[in-house]
Amino acid sequence: MAYQSKPTFNGVYRIKVLNQDLVIESAPGYNPGLKLASPSLTSNKQKFMQWTLTQVLGQSNVWMMVSIEDGYGVTYKKTADTYWGYGYPYPQNGSSLNWSILE
Structure with missing residues (x-):
């Protein structure tokens, strides 16, 4: 698969x-x-570490991401001491939040 920026x-x-x-x-x-x-x-971990990206209907450049490996969606984790409260991507059992992928 060739590299794509988005x-x-x-x-x-x-x-x-x-x-x-x-x-x-x-x-x-x-x-x-x-x-x-x-x-x-x-x-072997990376051979299977791929993400199914599905565009959110009616929105430009907004995607749901689900891991091929374990079927987990992507949410974010935010705690008081995490990056000064900004949070970071985190897998969750269930559907993914919507994500914008920027170049």
Whole structure:
């Protein structure tokens, strides 16, 4: 699959951090979360770490993201001490919040 700076249609994607050679991975388990990792062609974890992106009807550049690996959607976690209260993406069992993917 060729690199795209933004999704253009519903489908399965790997999400890369712009200007860095890192991809988003789900870290399921007792204390689930999302993490950044270097891309690897030999990592079994990354072979399956892809995201189904579905565009929200009637909205431009707004997507729902669901992990192929575990079916988790993406929400955000916010605590008083998390990035001064701003929060960060976090997997959740169930539907995804809506996300805008910027270039």
